[in-house]
Amino acid sequence: MLSIVICSVSPERLLQISQNIHDTIGVEYEIIAIDNKKKKWPIARAYNEGACQARYPFLFFVHEDVKFHSQDWGSIIEDKLNEPDCGVIGFAGSKVKLNCYSGWMQNKDWACSFFYQGGGARTELQVACVTLEHPFEEVVILDGFGMFVCKDVWSLYPFDEELLTGFHCYDLDFSMQIAASRQYKNYVCCSPKVLVEHFSLGKYNRSWCQDTIRLHKLKWNKLLPLKVDGLELSKKKERKFEERYFDYFVRDLIKADYPEKKTALKDFLAYPFSWKHLRHCVSNVYRYLKS
Incomplete structure (x- = not known):
């Protein structure tokens, strides 16, 4: 049972993703759409407000420019979230986050991804660190275009509304909080039974730079680096x-x-x-x- 939280600025896109989820999810769900075209809340607040309204034990924070290409993907995600040490599940992330200003992507050897990326001249399958034997690969930090988490875990580590007052870095901070707790493990979903497409590319603009510096200086400077257990890094x-x-x-x-x-x-x-x-x-x- 999934409560799907969408921070929406486009009624057309909201309708499209709502129909796509209805046609493909295969489990009981609800959609909680925060109309941010009017509210203009920071995304951290919008997601927290949506999560507070959720009736179901599992949350899915997702952008409205996403489309699923596989059937009954909800049950696969729910099975993983039922594991007691499962933190956040996404579709792109890294096994290491160094102590320097950056997004989630740093060294390609640490990157893990499995999704279709649109927004350019053509749609490409972004695949890194994927094996058939492991449908979920452990990471410490995740990209935020789609993030699953238990409501109980979110309640312990909600999005930081006080620090994150814009539209960037909410995903880095959220996933790092949970990884740093050492109680939970974050994952990238690498299962071919959960195929998702993201239609837009990220924007590394002035506001992204500002939020990235603010996040590192005011919160994470003394807590990084983070890495998954077992990864050797001298x-x-x-x-x-x-x-x-x-x-x-x-x-x-x-x-x-x-x-x-x-x-x-x-x-x-x-x-x-x-x-x-x-x-x-x-x-x-x-x-x-x-x-």
Whole structure:
């Protein structure tokens, strides 16, 4: 029994996903649509309000630009959520989250995904770290276009309305809270019996940069890195990858014309010294001066 929470800004898309879910889910469900075209709430608040209204024990927070291509997928998800240590289930995530400004995607060797991605010139199947023997792959952090969780788990770790006042990073924070508890494990659903399509691409714009920096500085700076149990990551590699992805973020930040890019650049310059980091510092200062 699934309570499906949708933060909606398009009546047409809401109608489409509602019909698609009705035709494919195969279990008892309800749809709780938050009309955010009028309310204009942060998505963290919209999801929390929807979850409070839920009548069923399992929640599904989903964007309205999603379509399922398989039948009776609800029972497969419910079986997994019934496991006592199951946290959040999504369709794209990472086995590691380093202590640097970034989204969920960092190193491709840690990425895990199984979904159709539209929004570009063609629809592509995004597959990473998938085996037939494991329909669910453990991760620590998830992308938020579709997230399943038990209502009891959400009630312990609701979306952070106080910190997240926009439309980004709610998924990172939510999944990391639950992974960091060490009571629950998050998963990417890799089952061919649960095929989903996401129609839009993410936007790494000024507001995304702002929310990402705010999330890391005010909440997660001293709690990262996070990784799944059993994954080996030496301190040397950890530092190497943190510097690399921090560098990528700063480059994107400068391109996005973020108003506080000088502050973020200072954070990067203060990162522990290495010769490669020194070269990146020089390159980014040059980019900053040219911007």
